[in-house]
Amino acid sequence: MKLYCLSGHPTLPCNVLKFKSTTIMLDCGLDTTSVLNFLPLPLVHSPRLSKLPGWVSKDGTINLEKELKECAGRVFVDSQPEFCLPERELLDLSTIDVILISNYHCMMALPYITEHTGFTGTVYATEPTLQIGRLLMEELVNFMERVPKAQSATCWKNKEIQRMLPGPLKDAVEVWTWKRCYSMQEVNSALSKVQLVGYSQKVELFGAVQISPLSSGYSLGSSNWIIQSHHEKVSYVSGSSLLTTHPQPMDQSSLKNSDVLILTGLTQMPTANPDGMLGEFCSNLAMTIRAGGNVLVPCYSSGVIYDLLECLYQFIESANLGTTPFYFISPVANSSLEFSQIFAEWLCHNKQTKVYLPEPPFPHAELIQTNKLKHYPSIHGDFSSEFRQPCVVFTGHPSLRFGDVVHFMELWGKSSLNTIIFTEPDFSYLDALAPYQPLAMKCVYCPIDTRLNFHQVSKLLKEVQPLHVVCPEQYTQPPLSQSHRSDLMLELQPPPMPYRRCSVLNLPFRRRYERVYILPELANSLVPSEIKPGTSVATVSAVLHSKDNKHTLQPPPAPPTKKRKRVIEEPPVVLAPKPLLSGAVPLEAFLATLQKHGISEVKVEETADGHILHLQAEDTLIQLEEDGTHIVCDNNEPLRSPERCKLEGN
């Protein structure tokens, strides 16, 4: 059993597990942090961005004016943003049988894997994961395609040149493999390969292994996966949460008794308490509005935004924000808000109960009904005419490199009355803001990451007790910035097996048993004998029949009758079954049995290894030894039989 690690990003994993002749990809995360190296894509022409100076090396030998622009001491690539894909050279991706998706954030690289690699397998995901994942992909494609950029910068990727560039460009990895965004057509094709599954559904793969998604409590439809055979169990834990937000709570008990637990997707903000951050979010928002400023919240269009809106729903009245307009701008804003209301089965108990009334599970329905929250597909169209300030705008993309958020950065960046509040933990806010510097706008960083923290995960592992834990190497040491915090790492016994991008791990697995089914006809013919209390043994002579990785034992075919000289249709060659005898023959009992069969004239002679019995009337010698019996007689079948029977009895 092997694990191939195709992504180095601990929360956007992509691993491949080879287990019992199946090849299973676990998640398909797309590392989008690479876009931070690019210039933002403005929706309307931005004089500021277009006037940024080109970059020339200090000694003037390298001139990349056209590709690289400088802003506030940082260098950015002026090109369509590109993503860092999962590693594609480590193994042949066309051999992948199935892809298991744990949540909608971890499937963004799917089109890169399922299209153009020869992939012919099936993708398994829950319905909310598929639907919301589709929205997020659609949004991404839309963001990119509505501001097409003719030029595609490639010169800077030259190894020799990249070496000379200032950081962080210099240190960017695998830049040659970075790819532009996929098209909607590729998204549709990729998603057509998805097979929907429900929590705790058991899906058989080729009869060899069984997979089953479990609620992970992180987002709508998010799941951990159990991959097991009759004797081995691998748990894949990715993006799980123990906080009570909107999704169904995490199923922990089903993770018990795992041989290997693959742990990814822990919180990226181990020191930030989500509840505290939510409080800070609200108070900063209220403060800015009261002072007459606008609030910009860069966010994904599904996930934490539902919680933010719910929090604001309760907060608006008490904070006197009843008249402040809230805008949610995204090509998929409407869909996201609508979809959130129809997944009752996937929600926490409180929200489920609301559906029984029937009321929409999320209060943002009411915010929309009362016109407090308005949603628009983009800043163009209706929004531009209905837009009132001061206001609160939720919009993407949280990297600040594309999407409607770029427009608001340009619009509001110069005023110190305005505030940008970062809630998504995926991007460093300083890096995100870098191409907009200098900025007058206030920046507040309240990352809300509800995924498991180190304290929670060690408690969980104590509870479920896996034999081995595999995790990204990042989790085996404290974060670089807080190297003294030994509480911000995984400390386990035995220590976890760390992986990094391109690692190939041999998982410590010893498969010893496999399940076979004995057909009832055969099972009925077995004669178990009790060897010791509670342990019975029977010899089985059977034909092993293997089909679709399922093994059955069938009764051996009857031997061909003696009369048939030539068997035309030869049955499969069956080697003679070899009956098994064990133990030693107790002398006294044996003599008693002989007597029962009418043999009483027995002369017993002791030898070095046992006894020799002389059956005088029958002129037969029986040699009894510890591990063997030899019967010498005249041709006398009736006599041999009872002796055989007696011996078989042992």
Added chain:
Amino acid sequence: MPEIKVTPLGAGQDVGRSCILVSIGGKNIMLDCGMHMGYNDDRRFPDFSYITQNGRLTEFLDCVIISHFHLDHCGALPYMSEMVGYDGPIYMTHPTKAICPILLEDFRKITVDKKGETNFFTSQMIKDCMKKVIPLNLHQTVQVDDELEIKAYYAGHVLGAAMVHIKVGSESVVYTGDYNMTPDRHLGAAWIDKCRPDILISESTYATTIRDSKRCRERDFLKKVHESIERGGKVLIPVFALGRAQELCILLETFWERMNLKAPIYFSTGLTEKANHYYKLFITWTNQKIRKTFVQRNMFEFKHIKAFDRSYADNPGPMVVFATPGMLHAGQSLQIFKKWAGNEKNMVIMPGYCVQGTIGHKILNGQRKLEMEGRATLDVKLQVEYMSFSAHADAKGIMQLIRMAEPRNMLLVHGEAVKMEFLKGKIEQEFSINCYMPANGETTTVTTNPSVPVDISLNLLKREMALGGTVCYGDGFLVSSEQALKELGLNEHQLRFTCRVQLQDPHSDPDTLHRIYTHLKSVLKGYTIQHLPDGTVMVESIVIKVSSSAEDPNTKVLLLSWSYQVTFLRC
């Protein structure tokens, strides 16, 4: 031999009060707990005394599963759980859990408030009963206990309808509830995987219908409504809040849209929003088309259908009104009926069953003069139409499901005996499987023959795949004989037989042996026969030696020696 027992308490060769008991692998499961609309007495509910004469059912049942929210499948649930007494788990899907209590409450109101019956379950009992419900998700494998697992499949029929797969060890039963194999206006088609249950318990309402004529009935309905509107009449459709009402609304809504009709459609107040809301919130349970377009256009937000106000009933001109309740026994539907009954241009369409004693039942039976309170009589001049819209699988659909699931045995319920008989013949002929159709209280026993799962050591499995041979079995493990002996601390015991055969032969010992060798060689083709230098001949593993008798050199003693294993070869 393990057995599965199935006993219908209701719906055995009958439609109504579905309630089927299944005993499988030591577990007892109740499938559905419905009431019979046609009776007002004890026969209304299944006879739970079959399970036990005295008291509560909790210890006799491992779980109760409700397939969908129709009252003939869940109407007796509060009676069973609260009045007879059952505290174990009750499983149903989320939509069923949401809608079922509303219908139960409606039903209770009719029975108690209208007909003044006592000794009936109360509102509180409905609530207490619903607290025992555990919601089921589609395809989720729910572990009721360590051995019993259940899994729900989509059944079409109504919102939230499910089929269930019940499994204990390697034995299993599928219960279909009511299902529909063709997608309709708002629901998808039933689906199940090739789960090969020991018994498939299927409804058989339309056992003899070859093509479900639902589309025709719909066309009929639209034609009647349209004609009535055209001649300026008013159409009253008495409905219950949920289920059929939404389906008919979609039907009329799309028809109005297509035909560009202007006559108003009303839905009696208090219901519209709420009832339609269930459908909006459970949109994932509707058909593909509705699900795909719900963001742009939610099928359950009706453009042409508006809320009704009682004053509208007197408005001139044509209109269509959906009003509750569905049996014309009280409330708004009855009020409107009284107002419109005198005009032959008007029409009332009854889309569902009516209980005896209700006005709905009377007019469907052709009664044209109705006695009202206060000795007044009402002349019924409007047209009365009855139309059934229930979506069930037809004979073709049932056969299709059998092909999907590949059951080993078939059991029919929820249908008329004569029709069942016909279908039973067809099934037995086409699939060569047994088909049962027990009457209520009659038990069908099916013997199962499960394979025995054991664990085989991987080494052995790999070796045996190549070779074949003997293995040992104990404690549910299959290991090689060597390993078994080792683990049990036993030694293998060799057993050999030697047989002396005397024969007359004048040749020397080696010559005799050689002659035997050549003879055997010519007789036993296809066996390995060796003449070894130590003066023995081996036929496979049988050793043959020759020695001369001490007294008579012409008498040769042939020693044949073989091991115990070889005797098996000879048998």
